[in-house]
Every structure is written in C-alpha cells, then in structure tokens.
Amino acid sequence: MTPGRRVEPLILGLAIASILGAFLTALGSLEEALTEHWLVIAAFVAAIAIGDVFRVQMPSGRVMTPVATSSAIGLAVLGPVEGEAPFDVPAGVVLIIVAAASGVGLGLCRLFGRPVDWTAGAVRTIGVGITAALMRNLPLADGGPWAWQLNPDKPRWLIAVIMLGVAAAGLYVDLVLTGLVRAQRRSMPMRRALAEELGEAQSLTLGLLAAGPLVALLAPIVGLAGLPLGLLPVVLTHIAVRRFVTNRETYRQTIATLSRLTEVAGYTPTGHAARVASLSVGIGRAMDLPSAEVEDLEYAALLHDLGQVGLRSPIPEGATVLAAPDDQRRIASEGATIVRRTEVLDRVADLMERQTMPFRHVREWGEEIPVPSRIIKVANAFDDFSHGSTDPDAVAAALERINLGLGYEYDPEVVDALIRSIPAQP
Incomplete structure (x- = not known):
C-alpha cells in the first residue's frame, strides 16, 4: 500500500x-x-x-x-x-x-x-x-x-x-x-x-x-x-x-558504461539496457523487493544483453526474446561468465544466467528461479516487443504478446507488477 x-x-x-x-x-x-x-x-x-x-x-x-x-x-x-x-x-x-x-x-x-x-x-x-x-x-x-x-x-x-x-x-x-x-x-x-x-x-x-x-x-x-x-x-x-x-x-556509472557496449557494437538498440533496467527497478519496487535486491536487479538488467558481444552476427534489432531458446541461454551464460570475471558481481551474474528460464520450470518442476531473474525476463520482453516505444498502441501490443506466454514463459505476479509500473515510467 x-x-x-x-x-x-x-x-x-x-x-x-x-x-x-x-x-x-x-x-x-x-x-x-x-x-x-x-x-x-x-x-x-x-x-x-x-x-x-x-x-x-x-x-x-x-x-x-x-x-x-x-x-x-x-x-x-x-x-x-x-x-x-x-x-x-x-x-x-x-x-x-x-x-x-x-x-x-x-x-x-x-x-x-x-x-x-x-x-x-x-x-x-x-x-x-x-x-x-x-x-x-x-x-x-x-x-x-x-x-x-x-x-x-x-x-x-x-x-x-x-x-x-x-x-x-x-x-x-x-x-x-x-x-x-x-x-x-x-x-x-x-x-x-x-x-x-x-x-x-x-x-x-x-x-x-x-x-x-x-x-x-x-x-x-x-x-x-x-x-x-x-x-x-x-x-x-x-x-x-x-x-x-x-x-x-562511480561503480554504477562503470556498469552503465559497460552495458552500452552492445549498443556501440550494434548488437542492441540505443537505450535498450537503460530502459530494461529502469522498468525492472519499477517492477521490483512494486513487488516490495528489499533495496539490496533492487540494486542487484538493476545491475543485472543493465548487463543482461552483455553476452551478445560473442555473437558472430547480431540478432535482428537485438531482440533476444525472438531468438531460439538455446541461443537465449547461451547469450545469458556468456554474459554471466564475463561478469563473474570481475570477482565482485557473483550475485548479479547468477541473476543474469537465469533470466531466460521459463516460468513453467518453477510451476512444473519446482526449479528455483530468483524473482529478479523473472523480472528481467518480463522487462526485456516488454521492451523488445514494444521496441522501446511508450505509444499506447505499442504498449498494448507488447502486453498482449506477453499475456500469450503468461504462466508458461512469464511469472503472472511479475506481469501484474509490470502493468502497475508502466505508468510510472518516463
């Protein structure tokens, strides 16, 4: 409340x-x-x-x-x-x-x-x-x-x-x-x-x-x-x-600069990482996550596409949500491996590595998927589907695409928090 x-x-x-x-x-x-x-x-x-x-x-x-x-x-x-x-x-x-x-x-x-x-x-x-x-x-x-x-x-x-x-x-x-x-x-x-x-x-x-x-x-x-x-x-x-x-x-600015590496290299659209991070933080707060978890969530969301730098050719528009599941997992794993080399962001790397796991793994197999990872998955999909636009039609279309995977790919509670968070986003 x-x-x-x-x-x-x-x-x-x-x-x-x-x-x-x-x-x-x-x-x-x-x-x-x-x-x-x-x-x-x-x-x-x-x-x-x-x-x-x-x-x-x-x-x-x-x-x-x-x-x-x-x-x-x-x-x-x-x-x-x-x-x-x-x-x-x-x-x-x-x-x-x-x-x-x-x-x-x-x-x-x-x-x-x-x-x-x-x-x-x-x-x-x-x-x-x-x-x-x-x-x-x-x-x-x-x-x-x-x-x-x-x-x-x-x-x-x-x-x-x-x-x-x-x-x-x-x-x-x-x-x-x-x-x-x-x-x-x-x-x-x-x-x-x-x-x-x-x-x-x-x-x-x-x-x-x-x-x-x-x-x-x-x-x-x-x-x-x-x-x-x-x-x-x-x-x-x-x-x-x-x-x-x-x-x-300074630490945060360094991470933000690193997150723009995929943009500079032409793998992801301009501002994608920042938008996903901003939306993820809004969802995390709407879900009442502790401030420490929100901070890790923000860092992981900023770096969630870092693994794309290892691709031989860019994904069209950098939309990982449209890539094959194996490719999504490989991108997440490569990004997590890069981040683990810093030796200070292990928790962030864990969140990045699990961001592509479908929510059905929790419901059907009882796997542990951290809530921040589920949030990044939803926030990334929303920005990919909406192409970063705040136009009402684009937002509605993105939510419709996400709802098609509700309970299968995406956590319903996270999607509810996304809907509550969208009006608060700039």
Whole structure:
C-alpha cells in the first residue's frame, strides 16, 4: 500500500501550523531571545544553514543533512552556555529558529543551483519541535530535564540519557515522515519505504543522536566552541559517507558504461539496457523487493544483453526474446561468465544466467528461479516487443504478446507488477 498524494501537503501544512502557533504563543519570548541570545542563535542558524548546503545523497537517492540536523537537535536541548546566559527559551522559539535557519539553508541551496526540498525542511522542523517540547515539558520533578542542567546536584549521566531519549523521539518522527514522503514520490509500498528509511539512515542516526546532546553537554564548559567540537564526529562521518556514495556512484556509472557496449557494437538498440533496467527497478519496487535486491536487479538488467558481444552476427534489432531458446541461454551464460570475471558481481551474474528460464520450470518442476531473474525476463520482453516505444498502441501490443506466454514463459505476479509500473515510467 502506498500513501495518498496528500502526504507532502499535510506535512507542509502541519509545519506551517506549528510555526504560526509558535509565533502566537511565543512572540514576546522570541523578541527577548533575539536580544539576549543573538550570538548563540546566530551560531546555530549558521550551522544549520551550512549543513543544508553540504548535504549527502545516499545510494537509494535519500538526501541527508546530518550536520544541519545535529545542530538543530543541539539547539533543542541546549541549556547553560559558558560566557552566555542560559538558553532558557520556550520550545516555540526553538521551532521558529530552526524553521528560519532551514529557510536560509534552502535559500542558499537555490542560490548555488542545488535542488530545494521544502518538505525536508518541514519534516526537520516538526521533529526538532517535538524534541524541544519534550525537553522542556516532560512531567518530571524539579522543573524537568531542561531545568536539571542548571542543578549541579543532578547526575550528568541521567541528563545525557534523557537528552538522547528526547532526541531519538524527534529523529524517529523525522524518519517516519520522510519514509512516507519517499513512498509517495517513488510509488513504493509504505511498509517497504519505512523499512528502508529506518535501515539506511540507521548508520547516521546514532551519530545524530549523540552529536546534539554532546553539543549541549560541552556548552557549559567551553561555550559556543562546543558547537564545532560536538559536531566534529558527525562532520567526519559525513565526509566518509560522501566518499562511500561517490565510490558507489562511480561503480554504477562503470556498469552503465559497460552495458552500452552492445549498443556501440550494434548488437542492441540505443537505450535498450537503460530502459530494461529502469522498468525492472519499477517492477521490483512494486513487488516490495528489499533495496539490496533492487540494486542487484538493476545491475543485472543493465548487463543482461552483455553476452551478445560473442555473437558472430547480431540478432535482428537485438531482440533476444525472438531468438531460439538455446541461443537465449547461451547469450545469458556468456554474459554471466564475463561478469563473474570481475570477482565482485557473483550475485548479479547468477541473476543474469537465469533470466531466460521459463516460468513453467518453477510451476512444473519446482526449479528455483530468483524473482529478479523473472523480472528481467518480463522487462526485456516488454521492451523488445514494444521496441522501446511508450505509444499506447505499442504498449498494448507488447502486453498482449506477453499475456500469450503468461504462466508458461512469464511469472503472472511479475506481469501484474509490470502493468502497475508502466505508468510510472518516463
């Protein structure tokens, strides 16, 4: 099940309503805070805005802003600051400051020509607002956890644990809302989107949980210097993740370049491998495959025709679906052999090798054919039959040809997912 198309407007509306409510209830406190804490506010606004500019895009496409989020959490739990007055402001003031800082950051992104995602800023504002409210309003003795920071008799470890707890509450609201948005944008099942969101972001989540409270715990000792010191582990992690993502993108580009070898040599039509890969990924997501399997599926689909480079003469229009079964198996086997020589794509090679096996082998003989291999078979047949055209008549003709082999050559569940995926394809 995918969420309705109103998820993003609802999140934006909730963020705007929260900001307006904060203005109405904390306007007097905001003026006082800007006068008394202008230096602290300026430092955190700068950190959030700069963190928005220096973002990192994960392999799945998820954009993360760990420095900005950590800074916002630090502001939400901040208490005493060496050399400054204690940051004793209502949660509404924190929410307004974070929203304003996010607006500045997104404005800088637009200035530098980078994509602007207002929904991401709204999600962060909501999450940090929850953290700030819990920090100030938890029904505990002696004024609650924020006031405990000013009480030397309260154990520091207990305050740190509470900071981690309220930070986690806001962060996981952030992750869930981001997962809902992702499910809507990518037409993914909501359960899968949430699972991937919690799984992929988990590596940075623990760092974000620690960084915000660390800033607040350092501030009474080193003042505003606690902001860069507390963020240093997140910055180093950010740099490492960026390098990882860059390496993965280079890896994918290398595979994409290799997939065009058959096109350059004249064995397959231009764009065939890319179209089959794009359609295969759409089908995989519609079938709720895990992200790791979708990634292998994409690589295998990009390289599915690689074995054609060993042919003495090209297949007409490169349409392997029209070749004899023995020729199809030989092409798949040759391609898998080439890929296995890399010694890092064995799983992809296995998917490629089994892509030509008819579905009846599963039904009649109980053979094991991986679902990604079944997907590639259907996606390749669709592109061969439609000749890569998105014309409604060509699409209908391709589906009709596939339906003739339904349950015999092609997995009915995969074909159903193909039909659901076609409208989402460019």
